[in-house]
Amino acid sequence: MYKLINDNLYETRNNLVNEINLLSDAQFNSKPDINQWSIAQVCHHLVLVEEASIKAIAWGLKEVDGTQKERKKIHLTLLDRTKKIKAPKIVEPDVEPFEVQQIIELLDDSRKKLMTFLSTIEDKSILAKKSMKHPALGELPLDQWIEQIYLHEQRHIEQIKEIKLLLDARQ
Incomplete structure (x- = not known):
């Protein structure tokens, strides 16, 4: 199971980097709408979520309560983009512009961590x-915290594709 999770983490991250790699910094930081995030902000949000997930898993490992929690179909929630999920303050991206390479380095760094x-x-069985x-998802077994990282990333890759289309349409 953990090989599958690792493969999904790796594949999803590659897809993300491929989506942003060839963008100019101007495209990367351009907002399709005043109330929407730029692609740079979406990516910064993903870095923050990955780092916050590490902290949450670490805290969860220290918990003494051993009652096993029910597994959830988190892919149904995370991959359904018709349902908006408000980002908690702690994972809201900076408003400052980013360079594509800078974000790729932050993504690499958070993944290495x-x-x-x-x-x-x-x-690893303790994670379940x-x-x-x-x-956004309620009480989750810790292994599903790992799973939500790449599912959440897949959700935002779709958002990035939409933003790119909106930006292309404006040119």
């Missing part, structure tokens, strides 16, 4: 037995 952190967990409250 995640993989390093996960490699320190000797008994402990849980932590997720701001």
Whole structure:
């Protein structure tokens, strides 16, 4: 199972980088609408979510409560873009502009932190037995916290594709 999660983390991140790699910094920071995020902000949000997820999993591992929580069909919530999910303050992106390369480095850095952190967990089965409250998904087993990282990223890759189309339409 963990190979599948790793493969999904890797594949989704590659897809994300491929979506943004060839953008100019101007395109990257351009907002399709005053009330929407730029692609740069979407990517910064993904970095913040990955880092916050590491903290949440670490806290969850320290919890003593051993009652196993019910697994949820989180893909149904996260991949359904008709349902808006408001980002908690802690994972709201900066309004300052970013360079594409800068964000790619931040994405690489947050992924290295995640993989390093996960490699320190000797008994990975504990991740299915402990849980932590997720701001949008409720109480989640810790292994589903890992899963939500790439599902959330897939959700935002679709958003990035839409933003690119909107920006192209304006030219």
